[in-house]
Amino acid sequence: MSQPITAIHQFHHGVDVGDGVTNSMLFIQRLLRERGFESEIFAARIPEPLEGRVRSHRHLEGCDPDATLLLQHHSLGHSLGDWLRGLGLPRALVYHNITPPGYFSEGSELRHYAELGREQLRDWRDDFRAVLAVSDYNAEDLQGEGYAPDAIRVIPLLVDLARLDGPVASDVSLAKQLHPELGHRPALSFVGRLVENKRQHLLIEMLWHLQHMLPARAPRPMLVLAGGGKDSEYARFLKHRLHQLRLDDSVVMPGKVDDATLAGLYRGSAAFVCASAHEGFGMPLVEAMLADCPVVAMGLTNIPHTLGEGGLVLDSEDPAVMAAAVALLLEDPALADTVRAGQQRTLARYQPDTLKEALRDWLVQACGAPPM
Amino acid sequence: MLRRNNPELDIGRLTDAMSQRLERTEPPPPWPGETAWVSEGEGRIVALGASRLRGSAEVDSIHGLLSLPDDDFIQVAHRLAYGRLPDGQEHDRILARLHGGLSREAWLLEAAEAGEGLALPGARRVLALTRLARLPKIGRLVRWLSAALRLDRLRSEQNHAQRLQDARYHALLQVLRDQAARLDHLDGTCRRLSAERDVLEQRLAAAERRAAQAPSAADATRAPAGPDPDSAPLDDPRGRDFYRALEARFRGEPGAIAELMREHLPRVAETPAMQEGRALLDLGCGRGEWLRLVEEAGFTARGVDLNAANVSVSRAEGLEVRYQDALGALRDQPDQSLGMITAFHLVEHLTPEALHRLLQEVHRALAPGGRLLLETPNPHNLNVGSCTFYLDPTHERPIPPEYLAFLAEFVGFADTAILPLHPVGSEHHLQEESETARRLNHYLYGPQDYALLASRPHPQAPEETPA
Structure with a gap:
């Protein structure tokens, strides 16, 4: 390396508003710019709201290999692997986890890209100057693909906790935004794409159990499943199932919601419930904790790591068990307070300053960036 | 059940409380199957991955077993009788026999005798009855009796099935509704695009005509260009395009028409009800030229037309236009509600009876102080009355201004006025100062159109008349 690095850019195949990977890229970009680096985000698929903040990947071709470091975020396969390699830029991997292909229907596009993503991860083993995993679970995943354990640094997904803290956030009325009955019925919420591995169907069954467990005079809780994918096969299955369980008036599927509604949802919910079978990190869990919303989750993959002392973590995957835990939470305010206190202790790990410090260390020590 | 992740949680107490609640819970209604779900009619499978919690269905009585769906029944019964699940071939064989008319009870008896028996509450009785039913003579009686005893249960099962059926029907109905809404939306888009295409084609044709005519004028030896009237199709099967083309040729460009209409704007502004x-x-608002002028002058204007393409184009430009016939539109108006009603080159398309009805409806719908403006070809101009009027094959008959004024007064209008419009340019006149020339100029080159302007009077207020 003849000259010091002056630019640290980032690449991810696709970006989207509210997407965890994109948020982490924006967070890293802010840190890098604060430290005087030139720092851009490049992507192949850029939705309209992000045009201007994210540049087309083609512009990477003009970068000076001697003065540039590229942080390559990876969460799904794509067709630009060879092109990236051909750029000749020094690269570091930021691994966000790939959903195991088995969770997608056979022959589906997502399945193909999940498989391709793993294959690429294996192929690229020796390509990177340094490797960052956003969670312990992801680090194990990388080791499984042949990456050397001591070369992997774990920094919890670099997220912008301030995003959900806007002034409008607390004024959002769930009754007005999502469903009129949320004005007087407690809301349980989950945030995430309607997709098989998030297992929203277990949450629906949990709600059925819960409504049967609670005394008849208690207001019947509702379930809000926020997240895209409303037109998928799985979403239709969910509708069918909730209809079969006579829960049509108790489950709201508003699709993807904006930041203000999201913040209002976290704040206004009696509990955040998560039955997901697979979370590489589980950003919504952190967001819920930040909004002081008690979490009840099945303790699979990285979820226990992400929650730390926070939330009620279940060993069982039975929706009835989850319903029992939620019932306790609804009826016992002291328990909810204890859970919230644990969540606050966990959040300290995700404070921006802590994360920035860890990221700075990694960039300097592992990636060869100049001291900052 | 709960992990000890938080030192402040009393896991023991919480677990006890949860177990207590779980004891009181009933099992949920039967699943259609967690591992696979066949979507409505499409047969695609949703993979629920590692989410499978239960194995095959659990039953706690022989009745529960007998009421399982075929596949579950075979799996569970086979496991109970033989201590293992059937393999694919066995499963298919059993299914084939059941579909072939063998009763479930008879197969259960067979399996229980061949295997390890059937350890389920109530199984002994059912198997015994089945055994009896196999006997040659009393079997018939036993079958009959047991069928009678089972009637109640069958009825409740039938009700349950009916409810499920209803639920599925409603779910499918919803799918249909969604699809219908989507189709509507697509239809609308199609109509709009087709209207836009019509307009573009017309403009193209006009441009081509102009381009073709220019050189032929310069070079008379060249073969005549432009559409050949003999070979060009006279009429589009849908009629609408034909009429639009006719209009484009003989009526003029929208800009020119708007210019002609502009002179009526002061009459709108002077109308008290407006x-x-x-x-x-x-x-019959056509392409909405007049509506646009009225709106621009600061008044509210609505229109109706029977040309879908015109309606779409006008709507796309933000005008309030409906696809409706004139009489229908008038009938929809409340009594004395409108400030002004106008119709340009519409009344000559109506039969005398329709015209009469139209005027009656107009009179009813106009507010006192409201005005009617009808523009139509002027038969006093002999060229119009004898020739150009018939350029439009959908014209009924020329309407003399005196007749139109009479009709208006007859249905109750007052202050009727005939406004001569659009005289032929003076360059065509006979340039001669004689009575003959004056009369010929009047009858041949005078106003080609006229407008009837009439008011709906305020009602007489009897209490105001001095006693």
């Missing part, structure tokens, strides 16, 4: 803020309704 000054009160009431709306103007234009019947």
Whole structure:
């Protein structure tokens, strides 16, 4: 390396508003710019709201290999692997986890890209100057693909906790935004794409159990499943199932919601419930904790790591068990307070300053960036 | 059940409380199957991955077993009788026999005798009955009796099935509704695009005609260009395009038409009922040139037309236009509600009876102080009355201005006025100062159109007349 690095850019195949990977890229970009680096985000698929903040990947071709470091975020396969390699830029991997292909229907596009993503991860083993995993679970995943354990640094997904803290956030009325009955019925919420591995169907069954467990005079809780994918096969299955369980008036599927509604949802919910079978990190869990919303989750993959002392973590995957835990939470305010206190202790790990410090260390020590 | 992740949680107490609640819970209604779900009619499978919690269905009585769906029944019964699940071939064989008319009870008896028996509450009785039913003579009686005893249960099962059926029907109905809404939306888009295409084609044709005519004028030896009237199709099967083309050739460009209409704007502004803020309704509003002028002058204007392409184009430009016939539109108006009603080159398309009805409806719908403006070809111009009027094959008959004025007064209008419009340019006149020339100029080159302007009078207020 003849000259010091002056630019640290980032690449991810696709970006989207509210997407965890994109948020982490924006967070890293802010840190890098604060430290005087030139720092851009490049992507192949850029939705309209992000045009201007994210540049087309083609512009990477003009970068000076001697003065540039590229942080390559990876969460799904794509067709630009060879092109990236051909750029000749020094690269570091930021691994966000790939959903195991088995969770997608056979022959589906997502399945193909999940498989391709793993294959690429294996192929690229020796390509990177340094490797960052956003969670312990992801680090194990990388080791499984042949990456050397001591070369992997774990920094919890670099997220912008301030995003959900806007002034409008607390004024959002769930009754007005999502469903009129949320004005007087407690809301349980989950945030995430309607997709098989998030297992929203277990949450629906949990709600059925819960409504049967609670005394008849208690207001019947509702379930809000926020997240895209409303037109998928799985979403239709969910509708069918909730209809079969006579829960049509108790489950709201508003699709993807904006930041203000999201913040209002976290704040206004009696509990955040998560039955997901697979979370590489589980950003919504952190967001819920930040909004002081008690979490009840099945303790699979990285979820226990992400929650730390926070939330009620279940060993069982039975929706009835989850319903029992939620019932306790609804009826016992002291328990909810204890859970919230644990969540606050966990959040300290995700404070921006802590994360920035860890990221700075990694960039300097592992990636060869100049001291900052 | 709960992990000890938080030192402040009393896991023991919480687990006890949860177990207590779980004891009181009933099992949920039967699943259609967690591992696979076949979507409505499409047969695609949703993979629920590692989410499978239960194995095959659990039953706690022989009745529960007998009421399982075929596949579950075979799996569970086979496991109970033989201590293992059937393999694919066995499963298919059993299914085939059941579908072939063998009763479930008979197969259970067979399996229980061949295997390890059937350890389920109530199984002994059912198997014994089945065994009896196999006997040659009393079997018939036993079958009959047991069938009678089972009637109640069958009825409740039938009700349950009916409810499920209803639920599925409603779910499918919803899918249909969604699809219908989507189709509507697509239809709308199609109509709009087709209207836009019509307009573009017309403009293209006009441009081509102009381009073709220019050189042929310069070079008379060249073969005549432009559409050949013999070979060009006279009429589009749908009629609409034909009429639009006819209009484009003989009526003029929208800009030119708007210029001609502009002279009526002061009449709108002077109308008392319009000054009160009431709306103007234009019947047969065509491409909306007049509506646009009225709106620009600060009044509210609505229109109706029977040409779908015109309606779409006008709507796309933000005008309030409906696809409706003039009489229908008038009948929809409340009594005395409108400020002004206009119709340009519409009445000559009506039969005398329809015209009469139209005027009656107009009179009813106009507010006192409201005005009617009808523009139509002027048969006093002999060229119009004897020739150009018939350029439009959908014209009924020329309407002499005197007749139109009479009709208006007859249905109750007052202050009727005939406004001569659009005289032929003076360059065509006979340039001669004689009575003959004056008369010929009047009859041949005088106003080609006229407008009838009439008011609906305010009702006489008897209490105001001095006693």
